[in-house]
Amino acid sequence: MKGISGRYSHVTEAMRTRLVKGLQRYWERAREAAR
Known part of the structure; x- marks a missing residue:
């Protein structure tokens, strides 16, 4: 992470x-909410 x-x-x-x-948690929650 430069x-x-x-x-x-x-x-x-x-x-x-x-x-x-x-x-990662944020991304997974956003992905679930988009379904």
């Missing part, structure tokens, strides 16, 4: 994982 690390050098792997999981 964009995140370019702006925030203190981003940890745990922070990236949490972000990705949150975005």
Whole structure:
């Protein structure tokens, strides 16, 4: 995630994982709502 690390050098792997999981949940809910 070049964009995140370019702006925030203190981003940890745990922070990236949490972000990705949150975005995944958001995408899945949006997909379900569109059905």
